[in-house]
Amino acid sequence: xxxxxxxxxxxxxxxxxxxxxxxxxxxxxxxxxxxxxxxxxxxxxxxxxxxxxxxxxxxxxxxxxxxxxxxxxxxxxxxxxxxxxxxxxxxxxxxxxxxxxxxxxxxxxxxxxxxxxxxxxxxxxxxxxxxxxxxxxxxxxxxxxxxxxxxxxxxxxxxxxxxxxxxxxxxxxxxxxxxxxxxxxxxxxxxxxxxxxxxxxxxxxxxxxxxxxxxxxxxxxxxxxxxxxxxxxxxxxxxxxxxxxxxxxxxxxxxxxxxxxxxxxxxxxxxxxxxxxxxxxxxxxxxxxxxxxxxxxxxxxxxxxxxxxxxxxxxxxxxxxxxxxxxxxxxx
Numbered sequence: 001x002x003x004x005x006x007x008x009x010x011x012x013x014x015x016x017x018x019x020x021x022x023x024x025x026x027x028x029x030x031x032x033x034x035x036x037x038x039x040x041x042x043x044x045x046x047x048x049x050x051x052x053x054x055x056x057x058x059x060x061x062x063x064x065x066x067x068x069x070x071x072x073x074x075x076x077x078x079x080x081x082x083x084x085x086x087x088x089x090x091x092x093x094x095x096x097x098x099x100x101x102x103x104x105x106x107x108x109x110x111x112x113x114x115x116x117x118x119x120x121x122x123x124x125x126x127x128x129x130x131x132x133x134x135x136x137x138x139x140x141x142x143x144x145x146x147x148x149x150x151x152x153x154x155x156x157x158x159x160x161x162x163x164x165x166x167x168x169x170x171x172x173x174x175x176x177x178x179x180x181x182x183x184x185x186x187x188x189x190x191x192x193x194x195x196x197x198x199x200x201x202x203x204x205x206x207x208x209x210x211x212x213x214x215x216x217x218x219x220x221x222x223x224x225x226x227x228x229x230x231x232x233x234x235x236x237x238x239x240x241x242x243x244x245x246x247x248x249x250x251x252x253x254x255x256x257x258x259x260x261x262x263x264x265x266x267x268x269x270x271x272x273x274x275x276x277x278x279x280x281x282x283x284x285x286x287x288x289x290x291x292x293x294x295x296x297x298x299x300x301x302x303x304x305x306x307x308x309x310x311x312x313x314x315x316x317x318x319x320x321x322x323x324x325x326x327x328x329x330x331x332x
Contacts, residue, residue, distance in 0.1 A: 002029030012296035024208040031239035038179020066118040112276035120168040149174035157221040200245035207238035269331035270315035
């Protein structure tokens with residue numbers, strides 16, 4: 001939900017400090033996604049881990065839907081609408097030119113908003129033997145490695161436009177490790193954050209405010225290269241606190257059955273794949289102009305709601321049409 005919201009800002013003009021703090025909380029939702037992925041790697045796959053089966057499963061349920069939607073998006077948006085992104089633009093005079101450009105889009109995930117995540121996470125899956133070795137270390141060494149990697153992430157920032165999968169792997173690895181640590185030490189972590197929801201919430205807000213005051217801006221930190229210095233990325237610290245905040249909050253309601261949350265969780269990957277299309281067409285046809293009399297924040301809320309709702313509807317249509325095979329198309 002945060003990822004969809006983070007892609008739904010325009011035309012919300014974010015200029016006041018309260019708005020920037022709120023936008024800071026919404027931005028960077030990928031960290032939560034990565035944490036969940038790390039958690040499930042240990043919680044679900046580690047016990048009977050088989051590398052070949054693991055990669056085949058991820059290729060079918062993650063890489064294949066990505067290839068399908070990227071091909072459709074590339075063909076329609078880049079070729080038919082002639083709207084390539086400037087940083088990857090090249091003359092398309094031959095089939096070879098088209099193929100090379102498509103390979104660039106597929107490698108970087110630049111076809112649609114947020115698709116950069118799949119090349120990144122597939123690399124994470126490919127190097128999973130490293131995480132298996134990490135799991136076998138003592139908890140002390142695991143924590144030391146996590147802290148060192150987190151410090152590195154704070155210095156290298158996210159890649160510019162999120163176009164470098166290897167850069168993203170280094171940046172998000174500590175969050176993935178954090179998910180693994182939580183899965184292994186769940187009882188201990190939950191014990192320490194029990195009844196600390198308010199404190200953790202204040203910590204999240206404090207770091208968000210600190211970013212606004214120190215840098216005068218909000219959102220993710222990006223750099224074209226890892227070796228340059230451009231300040232310290234504190235958003236990743238905010239997201240680490242946010243993860244603990246959500247764990248503490250969810251701990252209070254883990255005994256309750258909440259059908260809506262359960263359903264959203266089950267269909268979340270389909271929402272991820274589909275919402276960029278929904279937002280693209282909403283922007284392409286300037287649908288926001290019909291409600292531009294509303295405050296920018298209200299338009300943002302409506303766009304987010306529509307992006308999620310329409311994505312759910314489309315996902316269900318695909319599910320009804322393709323049944324179990326829909327997992328290979330939309331990840332659900």
